[in-house]
Structures are given as structure tokens and as C-alpha cells.
Amino acid sequence: MTTQTESTYPAGVNLLAKAIQSQLEKLKEINFVERFNQRDVTLWTENKDDQEEVAHRLGWLDAAENGGQTVKEAEKLLKEVLSEGFTHAVVIGMGGSSLAPEVYSQFITTHGEEQKNYLVLSILDSTSPEQILSLQKRIPIDKTLFIVSSKSGTTVEVKTLFAYFWEQVSQVDAKGAGKHFIAISDPNTQLQKLAVEKGFRKAFEADPNVGGRYSALIAFGLVPAVLAGYDGEKLLKQSLSLSSMPISINDAGVQLGVVLGAAYASGRDKLTLLADAPVESMGSWIEQLVAESSGKEGKGILPVDVEPLLSMEDYSTDRLIVYLRADGHFDERVSELTASNQPVFTCRMPELYDLAAEFYRWEVATSVACILMGVNAFNQPNVQESKDIAKQMLGVLKAGDDLEITEPLWQDETLALYGESAHKHVSAQAYLKDFILQGKSGDYIALNAFIERNEDNEIKLEELRKSLTRATHLPTTLGFGPRFLHSTGQLHKGGENNGLYIVISQDEAQTLDIPGEGISFNNLIFAQALGDTQALESHNRRVMRMHFAINSFNKTQLTDLFRL
Structure with missing residues (x-):
């Protein structure tokens, strides 16, 4: 006789079988299926005020019908x-x-x-x-x-x-x-x-x-x-092929949510997305959905998207791999990961219109995972913090005043470093090495880059990600600002304090005015970088800001700066 876990969950997550069974029992204990189908807001929160908000956030369940x-x-x-x-x-x-x-x-x-x-x-x-x-x-x-x-x-x-x-x-x-x-x-x-x-x-x-x-x-x-x-x-x-039916314990979204919850309960809170080229863009959407929904109250699932391919030994043991499969390009890598004791869950998306059902599957999965984690999937209490600080800074600039910026730890004509250090060093490399070596098992490194998102910059930062993981065995993420503030920003401030944040800002070569505002986009993106840095610091996060002079970022070999 097979258990529900053995019969309905793919072999790739057998490593999580006990945790999956535990999460299924938890859902049964709370009468999940009946309460979810009745849209019982107390599944996500016991706070009366928050329950009212949740009640006005469940329209996605009827989106396809309406x-x-x-x-x-x-x-x-x-x-x-x-x-x-x-x-x-x-x-x-x-x-x-x-x-x-x-x-x-x-x-x-x-x-x-x-x-x-x-x-x-x-x-x-x-x-x-x-x-x-x-x-x-x-x-x-x-x-x-x-x-x-x-x-x-x-x-x-x-x-x-x-x-x-x-x-x-x-x-x-x-x-x-x-x-x-x-x-x-x-x-x-x-x-x-x-x-x-x-x-x-x-x-x-x-x-x-x-x-x-x-x-x-x-x-x-x-x-x-x-x-x-x-x-x-x-x-x-x-x-509608998924959403028109009442939720059941074997629903595709519930199954994925249980796996996410089981992985989190097992200390695997780094959701590593591996995607075939035709569906790679799905990763950024999943990143926002999962990070912003789960990253609060000191908890959170960290999506790791578009990560450079690593050697098997560089994949830490705090990961769940989800393979977004379209053409099977990474089938061999999935076999290698499974053989290396990494749990892998595969989402198959061979056809163009599979996308719509996949959106719904992930929405259900995320809401279920948040129930299992004990967090409200539908609020974002820390998102506004960076925005408020940036808004205050823009008010200062509009008034014609200068922003107050702390003294740099180190600077030359191309780069300035801002942060805290217990030591005095004579080089940027030494400060950055000290910063990165604070990392320990279970941590991650986030690159928060307030610069143009283009192919050259992506390649440059992906090379740095690979170098950092090779040296530290820590997962890395990359977010371009201000875009990521509306995505992983909530988890960075509200989730577990296990990130090392490298904020990248620069003096832009071209000035572009915002009509009618008396400031420029240059002012705005710089204020957003400072706002994010200060918001992270207010939550006692480990932060280092790297500010590059005009055209210096393009000329800098980042992997040389981070020699560990």
C-alpha cells in the first residue's frame, strides 16, 4: 500500500517525503480543502484587520471566469x-x-x-x-x-x-x-x-x-x-482548466505549495529556479509572487532566479530546485542534481498557452505555502519603507538642498564604498572581502543594482554571481533597481536576516529631466538606491553600497574587486 506522498508526488522530491507527509497532515488537521473553497480568510491570518484585507484579495481565484x-x-x-x-x-x-x-x-x-x-x-x-x-x-x-x-x-x-x-x-x-x-x-x-x-x-x-x-x-x-x-x-x-474546479488536496497548485512548504520546513528556503530558454522569463514573475507573499515576520522563501550554472558541489543544502521545463534542455542537469541529493520539482510547460494555467498553479501554490509557513500571503508590510525614504530625499532635492550622505569607508576616483567595517583597510578589495566573509551556511548574497538592465550589465553581474558562489558556496540573487523593490524588496526587509546586500549605484553619463518635477531621473534612481540602503540598515541587515563614478562600472572588472 502506498502513501499519498508516494503515489502523487514526483520522484524528484523523494528526499522531502517525510516533510511532505507532515505538511499534508497539517492541511488535513486545519480542514484546508473545505476552508479554502469557502475562502476562509482565517487560513492566512488571525488578525481581524488583516482578515478584511485578505477578503479583498482573493479575486484572482475567479480571474479566468471574469x-x-x-x-x-x-x-x-x-x-x-x-x-x-x-x-x-x-x-x-x-x-x-x-x-x-x-x-x-x-x-x-x-x-x-x-x-x-x-x-x-x-x-x-x-x-x-x-x-x-x-x-x-x-x-x-x-x-x-x-x-x-x-x-x-x-x-x-x-x-x-x-x-x-x-x-x-x-x-x-x-x-x-x-x-x-x-x-x-x-x-x-x-x-x-x-x-x-x-x-x-x-x-x-x-x-x-x-x-x-x-x-x-x-x-x-x-x-x-x-x-x-x-x-x-x-x-x-x-x-479555467484548473481554476473552474474546487480545490482538492491533489490539485496541481496545492501539490506544488506542499512541496514549497515541506522544503521550507526542512531548512530548504532557497527556491532555485532552473528554466529552459523558452520559459526563462517566468522566473521574474515567480520571484515576485513568492518573495513578496512569503517574506515577512522573519520568515520567507527566497527565489534564486537566472543563476549561472554551477558545479554540483557549489549547490548548498538549503535549496529546492524547481525546473520550468519546456524543451528538456536541462534534463541531464536535473538528473545530476537529483543524484547529488538535491530535491527537484518539475513544472512542464511545452505549449504557449500552458502559461495561463501555470500562472494559476503558482498563485495557488504560493498561497498554500504561506498557510503552511504561518504568514499572510496577501500583504506587504515593508514594501513602502524604501519608497518613503526616497520620497523624503526627493523633497530635499526639490527644495534645492543637498542630500546628507555618510562618509565612505573607502574611495578613489572611480569607486566609493559605504557601509560598516570593524577594520581599517587600504583597498576596496579588502573591505569587500571582509564583507562577503561574514556569510555563513544558510545565508545568501543579493546584488541590488540601480543601473541600466541590459545584456552587458547582466553578463557582468552574472559572472560576479558565479565567482561569489564558487568562493562561498552561498546562493546569489540579482535584482535591478528600482524594479526589484516591487518584488524581492519585501523579503529583504521583512524576511529572515540571512542576506548580504551589495547595493550598486552610479553617476549616470546622461542627465534626463522629469517634466514638471524640478528633478531628474538621475536624482530619482540615486534616491531610490539610498532609500533601499537605509531601509535595509534600519532592519539591521548587512549592507555594502558600491557607488561608481561616470562610466566606471563598465570599465571595472568586478571579479577582481571581490578576490576572496
Whole structure:
């Protein structure tokens, strides 16, 4: 006779069999299935105020069922703009408003399906002047539709990026600027009012009962997906294949959630994502969903995304590997990992429209894992901290005053280091070595880079990640700011204090003013880097900020700086 664990859970996670059985028993004890299907908010929190918020955050369970009208309106919009000669679309958004559209955009390209009616979709979720200008060079402004997307309608990055591109569009189409913009936001937000005031072509109202990171299958995700060429009805149908049925203990999402919970209970809190190229973009979306949902109250599951391939001995024993499998490219590596006593769970996604069901599976899984961990999956109590500090700094700059910045530990003409050290050193290498060697088993190293997210910078930082893991055997993560503040930022401040944070900032070569604000994007991204650093320090995190002079980051061999 086989146990439920043996019969329904894949062999790759046999290492976790006892922990899985324990988590299944826990779900049975709390009458999980019945309570989940009744949407019992006490599954996630006993706090009365928090329960009210959770009650208004479960709309994602009905997203596929309720999405038909949004799809129809998006299809009508696509037909309209194509007939007027539009060729491109840009999502201006952060976090949940940008990550799902990014997945949709990259998925449809990498799966190689023939597209007939679509706009070339790009995502802008950065305040880096270089990244803004780089995108601007790639698009024909007069044939581009800008999707201004913000749940709250007040996101600072979205407001400032809109102001910039409104001015750019107005220079080529002063009277018809509004037709180049649509809005996606909750009802009655400042953004909805702005859309009316400025004469936007269209304003979509998103379901207010869905949190940002769970919004892949409502307007924030569906509208960009349809504009990028997806059959919206087919997306909804694929999601309904899972979401239309009541949750059971053998549900695909529950199964994955139990594995996440079992791994966490076993000390494996580093969710290492291994993804075939066609589905690699899914990792950033999973990263936000899992980190922001679970990373609070001193707990958290840390997603490790787009990690360089390592030698088997460099994979620490605090990991759960999840393989996002499309074409089987990493089948051999998965066999090696399993043979090295690493638990591996495989999610199979061979077809383009499997994406919709996979979104839903991960949403269920994350909510289940949070129940097992004893945290509220639907709040983000620490996200605002970095934003508030940055806002205060911008107020200082707008007033014409200088920011107060602590004295550097070390500096030369290209680099300054900011942080704390018990020793005086004569080189940057010595300070950085001291900092990294604070790491111990169970820790991780986070690279928080407030610079342009481009291929060269990604390659450079991935090389550093590999070098650091090889030297320390610690997992590493990479986040580009301010994008990651809306993703892993919650876990960095609210999760377990087991991170070593390297914040990278720089003096930008080009100055790019924010229309009507009296400051530049240079000021904004620098304030965001400082704000994140100070927020981490306020939680007694171990932080080192590296600030590079103009053009110095590109010329610096980072692996030489971190000789351990």
C-alpha cells in the first residue's frame, strides 16, 4: 500500500517525503480543502484587520471566469490601433503591473508561433536614464501605444515615466497625444482621473479585489497579452482548466505549495529556479509572487532566479530546485542534481498557452505555502519603507538642498564604498572581502543594482554571481533597481536576516529631466538606491553600497574587486 506522498508526488522530491507527509497532515488537521473553497480568510491570518484585507484579495481565484469582457475590449482596441498604423506598445509599470506582461511578451517570441495581428510589446520598469533612452531609440514614438499601468494609480516610477513620454509624444502629435496612451488601474484612482483629463484613448478598470502580484490573469496581464498577439479567450480557457474546479488536496497548485512548504520546513528556503530558454522569463514573475507573499515576520522563501550554472558541489543544502521545463534542455542537469541529493520539482510547460494555467498553479501554490509557513500571503508590510525614504530625499532635492550622505569607508576616483567595517583597510578589495566573509551556511548574497538592465550589465553581474558562489558556496540573487523593490524588496526587509546586500549605484553619463518635477531621473534612481540602503540598515541587515563614478562600472572588472 502506498502513501499519498508516494503515489502523487514526483520522484524528484523523494528526499522531502517525510516533510511532505507532515505538511499534508497539517492541511488535513486545519480542514484546508473545505476552508479554502469557502475562502476562509482565517487560513492566512488571525488578525481581524488583516482578515478584511485578505477578503479583498482573493479575486484572482475567479480571474479566468471574469476576464471575458476585458479580453473583448482589448481585442477591439488592438483592431483599432492596428488600423491606424500603430506598430509598437510599451508597458509603463512596476511589479505586478509589468512582470506578467514581460512574461507574455517574451513567451510569445521564444515559442516561435506565427503572429498575425499584434503590436511589438516592450516593458519599461526602470528609472535609469540610460534604460529609458535605450528604449526610446528602439520605438517609433508616433506609432507607439503607451500602456500606463498602476494598481494604486500613484506609483512614482509610473507617474514620472508617463510625464516624460507624454512630453515626447506631444512633440510629434501635440493635438492627438492622448490617443497614444491607455491606462490600466483600479477604479477611481488618480490614474483613472488622469486618463480622463488627458484624453487617453482608453482606460481599463482592473478588479480591485486582486493584489498586484496575483494580477496576471486580469486587466494588468490580459490587455498587454492581447495586444502582443495572444488569443485572450484561449488564455482564459487554459486557466479555467484548473481554476473552474474546487480545490482538492491533489490539485496541481496545492501539490506544488506542499512541496514549497515541506522544503521550507526542512531548512530548504532557497527556491532555485532552473528554466529552459523558452520559459526563462517566468522566473521574474515567480520571484515576485513568492518573495513578496512569503517574506515577512522573519520568515520567507527566497527565489534564486537566472543563476549561472554551477558545479554540483557549489549547490548548498538549503535549496529546492524547481525546473520550468519546456524543451528538456536541462534534463541531464536535473538528473545530476537529483543524484547529488538535491530535491527537484518539475513544472512542464511545452505549449504557449500552458502559461495561463501555470500562472494559476503558482498563485495557488504560493498561497498554500504561506498557510503552511504561518504568514499572510496577501500583504506587504515593508514594501513602502524604501519608497518613503526616497520620497523624503526627493523633497530635499526639490527644495534645492543637498542630500546628507555618510562618509565612505573607502574611495578613489572611480569607486566609493559605504557601509560598516570593524577594520581599517587600504583597498576596496579588502573591505569587500571582509564583507562577503561574514556569510555563513544558510545565508545568501543579493546584488541590488540601480543601473541600466541590459545584456552587458547582466553578463557582468552574472559572472560576479558565479565567482561569489564558487568562493562561498552561498546562493546569489540579482535584482535591478528600482524594479526589484516591487518584488524581492519585501523579503529583504521583512524576511529572515540571512542576506548580504551589495547595493550598486552610479553617476549616470546622461542627465534626463522629469517634466514638471524640478528633478531628474538621475536624482530619482540615486534616491531610490539610498532609500533601499537605509531601509535595509534600519532592519539591521548587512549592507555594502558600491557607488561608481561616470562610466566606471563598465570599465571595472568586478571579479577582481571581490578576490576572496
